[in-house]
Amino acid sequence: MKKVRTGLTVPGFQFAAVKCGIKYTNRLDLGLAWSEVPASVAGAFTTNLIKAAPVVISRKRARSGMARAILVNSGYANACTGRQGYRDANLLTSGTALILGAPAGSVLIASTGTIGMTLPVEKMMNSLPALVRKLNPKTVPDFIQSILTTDTFPKVVYTRKAIGGRNVTLLGTAKGAGMIMPNMATMLGFVFTDLAIPSRLLRPIFANAVADSFNRITVDGDTSTNDTALCLANGLAGNALPRGRSLSQVESLIGDTLKELARMIVLDGEGGTKLVEIMVEGARNSREADLVARTIANSPLVKTAIYGAEANWGRIIAAAGRSGVKINPDRVDIWFGGLQAVRSSQGVPGAQKKAVPLLKKKEIKIRVNLNQGKARATILTCDFSEGYVKINAGYMT
Amino acid sequence: MKKVRTGLTVPGFQFAAVKCGIKYTNRLDLGLAWSEVPASVAGAFTTNLIKAAPVVISRKRARSGMARAILVNSGYANACTGRQGYRDANLLTSGTALILGAPAGSVLIASTGTIGMTLPVEKMMNSLPALVRKLNPKTVPDFIQSILTTDTFPKVVYTRKAIGGRNVTLLGTAKGAGMIMPNMATMLGFVFTDLAIPSRLLRPIFANAVADSFNRITVDGDTSTNDTALCLANGLAGNALPRGRSLSQVESLIGDTLKELARMIVLDGEGGTKLVEIMVEGARNSREADLVARTIANSPLVKTAIYGAEANWGRIIAAAGRSGVKINPDRVDIWFGGLQAVRSSQGVPGAQKKAVPLLKKKEIKIRVNLNQGKARATILTCDFSEGYVKINAGYMT
Numbered sequence: 001m002k003k004v005r006t007g008l009t010v011p012g013f014q015f016a017a018v019k020c021g022i023k024y025t026n027r028l029d030l031g032l033a034w035s036e037v038p039a040s041v042a043g044a045f046t047t048n049l050i051k052a053a054p055v056v057i058s059r060k061r062a063r064s065g066m067a068r069a070i071l072v073n074s075g076y077a078n079a080c081t082g083r084q085g086y087r088d089a090n091l092l093t094s095g096t097a098l099i100l101g102a103p104a105g106s107v108l109i110a111s112t113g114t115i116g117m118t119l120p121v122e123k124m125m126n127s128l129p130a131l132v133r134k135l136n137p138k139t140v141p142d143f144i145q146s147i148l149t150t151d152t153f154p155k156v157v158y159t160r161k162a163i164g165g166r167n168v169t170l171l172g173t174a175k176g177a178g179m180i181m182p183n184m185a186t187m188l189g190f191v192f193t194d195l196a197i198p199s200r201l202l203r204p205i206f207a208n209a210v211a212d213s214f215n216r217i218t219v220d221g222d223t224s225t226n227d228t229a230l231c232l233a234n235g236l237a238g239n240a241l242p243r244g245r246s247l248s249q250v251e252s253l254i255g256d257t258l259k260e261l262a263r264m265i266v267l268d269g270e271g272g273t274k275l276v277e278i279m280v281e282g283a284r285n286s287r288e289a290d291l292v293a294r295t296i297a298n299s300p301l302v303k304t305a306i307y308g309a310e311a312n313w314g315r316i317i318a319a320a321g322r323s324g325v326k327i328n329p330d331r332v333d334i335w336f337g338g339l340q341a342v343r344s345s346q347g348v349p350g351a352q353k354k355a356v357p358l359l360k361k362k363e364i365k366i367r368v369n370l371n372q373g374k375a376r377a378t379i380l381t382c383d384f385s386e387g388y389v390k391i392n393a394g395y396m397t
Numbered sequence: 398m399k400k401v402r403t404g405l406t407v408p409g410f411q412f413a414a415v416k417c418g419i420k421y422t423n424r425l426d427l428g429l430a431w432s433e434v435p436a437s438v439a440g441a442f443t444t445n446l447i448k449a450a451p452v453v454i455s456r457k458r459a460r461s462g463m464a465r466a467i468l469v470n471s472g473y474a475n476a477c478t479g480r481q482g483y484r485d486a487n488l489l490t491s492g493t494a495l496i497l498g499a500p501a502g503s504v505l506i507a508s509t510g511t512i513g514m515t516l517p518v519e520k521m522m523n524s525l526p527a528l529v530r531k532l533n534p535k536t537v538p539d540f541i542q543s544i545l546t547t548d549t550f551p552k553v554v555y556t557r558k559a560i561g562g563r564n565v566t567l568l569g570t571a572k573g574a575g576m577i578m579p580n581m582a583t584m585l586g587f588v589f590t591d592l593a594i595p596s597r598l599l600r601p602i603f604a605n606a607v608a609d610s611f612n613r614i615t616v617d618g619d620t621s622t623n624d625t626a627l628c629l630a631n632g633l634a635g636n637a638l639p640r641g642r643s644l645s646q647v648e649s650l651i652g653d654t655l656k657e658l659a660r661m662i663v664l665d666g667e668g669g670t671k672l673v674e675i676m677v678e679g680a681r682n683s684r685e686a687d688l689v690a691r692t693i694a695n696s697p698l699v700k701t702a703i704y705g706a707e708a709n710w711g712r713i714i715a716a717a718g719r720s721g722v723k724i725n726p727d728r729v730d731i732w733f734g735g736l737q738a739v740r741s742s743q744g745v746p747g748a749q750k751k752a753v754p755l756l757k758k759k760e761i762k763i764r765v766n767l768n769q770g771k772a773r774a775t776i777l778t779c780d781f782s783e784g785y786v787k788i789n790a791g792y793m794t
Contacts, residue, residue, distance in 0.1 A: 349574025
């Protein structure tokens, strides 16, 4: 696997990971991120009604607006583990807080892995002292490694930018693979920054950034029980309170970081070979644009056609027609890249052949105009290969 | 391919098919079913807003309550073909009616195949006289052959039953493959019977039968532009008007026929290797039960796990949790066959291993109890193998 560039640091943050043997041996599977000073926090969590214990606990704690640490593990998701799951997650965060000398409520937790298995909590508790001892500003790569599951490469975005008169550093990292695969489970995304910003300002910025990034991608339409995105801002950059132009800069900084992470997650989608952007325009409102785009993006028939580099627009228009949105059946236009393949719901002669080279590329853009209004929405997805079936049919064995 | 049993006849019905060369050569691709006397008719059609021309025309004509013939073709779906598509379908049915000496409005039409290509209408018109000449009570197998596309076996149900003091014959046939694949397109289902029944009685019976059969299956969640189910009842059995017990018998006869056809379609689902019944019970109402069952049935992660014979209930409960139904996240029970794998949203120890032999069978039952009410719903589906990707990625080439 590609290595994370070494030497990435964020002022006031320390990272660590150990091989705890949660599910597999000889694998970094327990990680910790620690802010030397209390940090503002914002979080976004799965909308699945089946929520893992760490999601419920972190969501509650993030509401306080302040956090010091995030404990992470891969292997088991601690989902569908009943009361034991909550006890385990609480015990682990309390233990971590105790060793760190921080309030228990300031340690957040995120887990990813198989649903339904309780964590080997004793083993994990015993690993906590070593984990905390390893904390170091330069151990970012280990931390990132500890959350990966079937990912084929680590996902990192690192930026420095002058904001409010000071240099601000921002490190974003994520895991994906199946954007979401309820067994291995989960998209996790973390942003660590020394930006000074109160949580009341950070929250809406982070929520919008998540809405425009992690919530605009799909690999297989399944939503995990453990999806978690967290942003910790510890203020050590000492910038002035973001407002006006500097607030817009913060929005761009966080927004662009999450968009890039989201893109990497789709690029690394399980069994996917191509990055596909589905843009639906000319909708009556953005909810309808989004629904049509998602229906197309999640259609196995559309995804397999793209894998086969076939300009099979019949499957795209049929997905739009069954999306539940009242489209006008006679007014749909479809483009592959810059090539129009459908005009007023009828094929453009010759376009299907001309589109093949466009569909053989690694990145593909499909644009659908419903010609009903001015709203638009974009969804990023990947294609669907035999590899997806292989990974997901044989995952547990 | 398995042959259709010869010698199947329905009093007063004649069938025919010819090799017209619509898309492929040397293949029966144009078929005709003809009732020697006017028949009561009931129909059900795709809910996709993108409807093929033959769907729009047949739906309108079926409303009259009477029909004489159904013209069918495979190869091209005549969908997304604009005005030309309507002109072509009208021309073909008018030509057929003229040769048969029947009113133009009494000939229905159903097409299946690639979306977006206009029919080779001249070639088809020229084939009509030969097609009509071939009409024969015993040519059922040819007719059935003419609607098949990627199906691996013909789907036929043939029944005789005493109703209202007379022997009634019923022949049901269908094509599926991808239950629905908007390119090759379409589920078609036809029932021919000599039952005497007015269309006002036939309609609700057929609508209920379709709701409990064709509308309770899914292969890939995609709905075709061409789905069509038609029932023609020509009355030659001479039975008394069905009422009371004989009406129930008719309901069972038609209902069981469509259920069996639906089951065959799923068994022959593209790239599917197993028949999977998803039953959701304990829902607050049947709409919610249906939505949860469909979400589970269409989850690529659930389908690939079943293909791999893995009792990966985490994917099932996670699909239920994202279905949009307000389930109680702590009260879900799940069974594989008779084996309980989840109790109150937690795994039953040892069940995951014990379930493997059950999941290696050709037919699998999964039962999910939401423990919120008394409503239930069942959906039939198939698993998801590498074969699905192969068929659908390489279809057009």
